[in-house]
Amino acid sequence: MKKILSSISIALIGMSLIAQQAFISDKLSQKWETSGELKVPESVFYDDLNQVIYVSSMGEDGKDNSGFLSKLSPDGKITSLKWITGLQKPKGIGVIGNLLYVTEINHVAEIDIKAGKITRKIEIPGSKFLNDIATDAQGNVYVSDSQDGAIYLIRQGKAELLSKSENLDGINGLYVSEGVLLAGLKNKVVKINLQSKEISDYILNTGGIDGLVPDGKGNFLISDWQGTIHLINPGHEKVVLADTKPSKVNAADIDYIISKKLLLVPTFSTNKVVAYEMH
Secondary structure (H helix, E strand, O other): OHHHHHHHHHHHHHHHHHHOOOEEOOOEEEEEEOOOOOOOEEEEEEEOOOOEEEEEEOOOOOOOOOEEEEEEOOOOOEEEEEEEEEEOOOOOEEEEOOEEEEEOOOEEEEEEOOOOEEEEEEEOOOOOOEEEEEEOOOOOEEEEEOOOOEEEEEEOOEEEEEEEOHHHOOOOOEEEEOOEEEEEOOOEEEEEEOOOOOEEEEEEOOOOOOOEEEOOOOOEEEEOEOOEEEEEOOOOOOEEEEEOHHHOOOEOEOEEEHHHOEEEEEOHHHOOEEEEEEO
């Protein structure tokens, strides 16, 4: 009887270990991961012009202005760990020409990429928790406020409220293209017509959305911060590409390099960026 119980216990332990393993779809294969020198990395952004990956690290909890931006090479080497310092919980990143924009809590830092320094901080009065950034070809910067259901527009260095609505509750990830701004909410993607400001549902039943990026084939990749990455498309069921929650590895604000088929995942609590080739 004891032998039978022991066998059952061993089998249960084995099943438990299997259940705790992360899931990575065969559509992904890991290419590299950084060393663990980052400090709570929240967002990644690939700058195609300069062939650089920027990473925003929120810094040490409880310490003001301990956040920083890092630069990585496309093969995952940290080329400048603390390229820009003194930031307050930096998150979403966007680039227009030689200027990089990164959200802090209630303002957006503008950075001269070539000079490697902050040129100004754009205040956004009334904001509560600025999060993601999207930019368009006209030089506009769109910023989500996750705690206030709002989107701000920065145009020629000045911020204005673009939209605030209960239909934007929990807004986070942004993507803009051809006069339409897509926004990831708690369980769906909505689209905002930038002329009429009309908000309408676009993709439903997504789960939570942190990162929201196109795959170049008409689909979108989304991350939910907790560790799950999905492929989504209007009218189709979402497809799980990765689930690292069992390993306690987050998937924060992702980016996807279409030309390299490379998915970049900031792991937040494990202080790394992981890159996967997408097949």
